[in-house]
Amino acid sequence: MDNQGEIWEVFIQSKPGLAHKHVGNLHAMGEEMALQNARDLYTRRKEGTCIWVVRHADIFSSNPEDSGSFFDPSDDKIYRQATHYVMPEGAKHI
Amino acid sequence: MTDLEKFNDKIANNIKIEPKDWMPDDYRKHLQRQMSQHAHSEIIGMQPEGNWVLRAPTMRAKVILLAKIQDEAGHGLYLYSAAETLGKSRDTYIEELQTGKAKYSSIFNYPTLSWADMGAVGWLVDGAAIVNQVSLQRTSYGPYARSMVRICKEESFHQRQGYEIIATLAKGTPKQKEMAQDALNRFWWPSIMMFGPHDADSYRSSNAMEWKIKLESNDALRQSFIDKTVPQAELLGLTIPDPDLKWNEERGSYDFGEINWEEFWNVVKGNGPCNKQRIKHHVKAHENGKWVREAANAYAKKQKEIKKAS
Numbered sequence: 001m002d003n004q005g006e007i008w009e010v011f012i013q014s015k016p017g018l019a020h021k022h023v024g025n026l027h028a029m030g031e032e033m034a035l036q037n038a039r040d041l042y043t044r045r046k047e048g049t050c051i052w053v054v055r056h057a058d059i060f061s062s063n064p065e066d067s068g069s070f071f072d073p074s075d076d077k078i079y080r081q082a083t084h085y086v087m088p089e090g091a092k093h094i
Numbered sequence: 095m096t097d098l099e100k101f102n103d104k105i106a107n108n109i110k111i112e113p114k115d116w117m118p119d120d121y122r123k124h125l126q127r128q129m130s131q132h133a134h135s136e137i138i139g140m141q142p143e144g145n146w147v148l149r150a151p152t153m154r155a156k157v158i159l160l161a162k163i164q165d166e167a168g169h170g171l172y173l174y175s176a177a178e179t180l181g182k183s184r185d186t187y188i189e190e191l192q193t194g195k196a197k198y199s200s201i202f203n204y205p206t207l208s209w210a211d212m213g214a215v216g217w218l219v220d221g222a223a224i225v226n227q228v229s230l231q232r233t234s235y236g237p238y239a240r241s242m243v244r245i246c247k248e249e250s251f252h253q254r255q256g257y258e259i260i261a262t263l264a265k266g267t268p269k270q271k272e273m274a275q276d277a278l279n280r281f282w283w284p285s286i287m288m289f290g291p292h293d294a295d296s297y298r299s300s301n302a303m304e305w306k307i308k309l310e311s312n313d314a315l316r317q318s319f320i321d322k323t324v325p326q327a328e329l330l331g332l333t334i335p336d337p338d339l340k341w342n343e344e345r346g347s348y349d350f351g352e353i354n355w356e357e358f359w360n361v362v363k364g365n366g367p368c369n370k371q372r373i374k375h376h377v378k379a380h381e382n383g384k385w386v387r388e389a390a391n392a393y394a395k396k397q398k399e400i401k402k403a404s
Binding site for chain 1: 116164172183384388391394397398
């Protein structure tokens with residue numbers, strides 16, 4: 001680790017009821033500092049009601065290079081889409 | 095499809111390139127250079143403004159200036175974060191700045207001599223930066239585009255507060271109006287140089303345009319800034335220091351005079367009025383903060399151990 005601290009990914013909930021959304025990252029030493037830095041860096045204009053910080057090293061990501069095969073199982077299941085179904089003519093509110 | 099074909103396909107279809115995607119080495123290198131230069135500019139840009147914090151004319155002016163400087167630090171950090179996704183550490187970027195391997199915008203090598211300069215910096219320098227940054231919101235590298243969107247949201251406050259300072263001075267006493275005009279005289283040409291060399295002389299822009307890192311050429315962006323700014327100066331009764339500046343009905347744009355490229359390259363090469371001072375100050379601040387980083391690291395390590403033990 002260099003002397004700039006670890007990298008933390010920052011997620012902000014912009015108002016109650018909404019999901020936390022990734023906004024970027026920052027450097028900090030420890031979780032308390034990460035949270036305070038996130039507040040100073042990403043919410044200077046009331047952008048949020050709650051902040052999550054997550055160590056970048058703890059994020060396990062799928063690989064874009066394999067996205068074809070990785071997401072393949074959903075490709076051929078068009079019956080999971082509402083538009084797949086034929087409704088009788090005149091059917092309303094469905 | 096080869097990796098390169100996939101990459102080219104994404105660029106052609108305006109699909110953003112993300113950190114884990116394959117990208118050509120030159121694309122990565124171009125972004126590392128451009129994004130770190132952009133980040134360094136935000137950070138060094140705090141210095142000419144910091145010069146006036148203790149001499150701001152009112153409490154209101156002082157808190158605004160502090161908020162603006164804090165934003166500049168924030169913008170630098172967004173950009174360093176985005177630049178780090180290209181596989182180069184923040185330490186390395188900072189070292190490149192301090193050793194002169196990396197550049198920052200030449201505009202920050204000019205001194206801020208009077209309070210009116212705080213107005214000129216916000217109005218002209220941030221104004222020019224906005225024109226460039228608005229265009230970069232559509233750049234092809236995802237993290238760069240996202241940081242630009244965030245920066246643009248905050249930047250219009252910067253330009254408006256600068257124009258307010260200039261407008262207040264322009265409507266003040268003859269001496270105050272003279273201060274506003276003097277700041278415009280000194281910052282006009284360096285501001286329009288911020289867009290870089292003419293397209294015909296810009297040896298770098300060709301690939302950047304192909305890769306959609308840059309979406310508009312230096313000259314197009316410069317013209318757009320000039321067309322926006324001239325009427326703003328006229329509204330305040332200030333004169334743009336360019337005798338060749340005149341409206342061209344046919345083009346629907348302003349024609350303007352010859353830019354002094356000799357001065358531009360001289361400042362880029364390190365011979366501007368404040369180049370040495372800016373880097374010296376950055377190095378000093380960085381070194382003075384070393385014990386804080388070390389203490390914070392030690393504290394974080396200790397907290398982790400306590401947590402583990404309990």
